[in-house]
Structure formats: structure tokens, C-alpha cells
Amino acid sequence: MKLEESENDMNDATATTSADVSTDPDCLFCKIIAGQVPSTKVFEDDEVYAFKDINPKAKVHVLIVPRKHYANVHELAEKSPQTLVHIVEVAKKIADDAFHGSFRLIFNTGEDAGQSVFHVHAHVLTGEVLAE
Ligand code: AMP
Ligand code: ZN
Secondary structure (H helix, E strand, O other): OHHHHHHHHHHHHHHHHOOOOOOOOOOHHHHHHOOOOOOOEEEEOOOEEEEEOOOOOOOEEEEEEEOOOOOOHHHHHHHOHHHHHHHHHHHHHHHHHHHOOOOEEEOOOOHHHOOOOOOOOEEEEEOOOOOO
């Protein structure tokens, strides 16, 4: 009986530490994915959501975000590498549709590199010949 109780305690502890951290209620991009903040959708599937950047730096400037919340590309690579690969595939598809497959893919990582939203996002720049 005591053993069962302690097993239950352990289960409770496991449940607490593995709480759902796939979304962050304070995160702008989690809110966009949930439809709580408006966006212009470009592509979506089970794993990612892609939408137009509100302040475009190229003729076509799309942000691709995983539906689950990861702070940056390093965390994504560590915890869900297949999603990172998928983001590259989606970027290629967007560029195929917009500009014969040429695109620039940027992950600003860390405040000093210009990251302002801490939900990993790939900037896809395409749709025109890009300046160096
Ligand atoms: P970064 O500076 O790399 O974190 O990129 C954040 C990007 O999110 C910037 O390019 C912003 O223009 C863009 N952005 C911020 N708010 C929104 C929004 N509500 N809808 C679309 N893009 C946004
Ligand atoms: Zn988020």
C-alpha cells in the first residue's frame, strides 16, 4: 500500500514536470497560430504555420513557425530536428511558388542578433532579386 502511494507520488511528479509547454500564453506567435491575433496565412499544416511578415524586407517576406513553442532555432534543432528540416522544405515550396525557387532563409537567434520574438521563426525572403 505504501509502495503504491509512493508510486502515485512519483507519477504525480512526472505529470507536473512534463506539463504542456507546447504553447506560451504570452507569446505573440502562439497567439497568431491560435488565431487570437490576425495574420495573413501563406501555408499551414500539422507542424508549421506560415504568414506574411507585417514589416516586409523583400517583395515576399514570410515567417514560418512551428506550431509548438520553441524559443529559438538551437532549441528547435535539439528537440525537434525533423521540424527544422520541414521548415526548409516549406521555405522551398513558398519560393517555388513566388520566385522559381530562389530564397534567403534567416533565423535571428538572440537579442543581439536581432531576435525580437522568442518563438522560433524562419524569415523567408524571396519574390525578387535580393541585394547582397
Ligand atoms: P525577429 O526580429 O527575427 O524576431 O523577427 C520578428 C518579425 O516578426 C519581424 O520581422 C516583425 O516584422 C514580425 N512581426 C511582428 N509582429 C508581427 C505580426 N503581428 N504579424 C506579422 N509579423 C509580425
Ligand atoms: Zn510561442
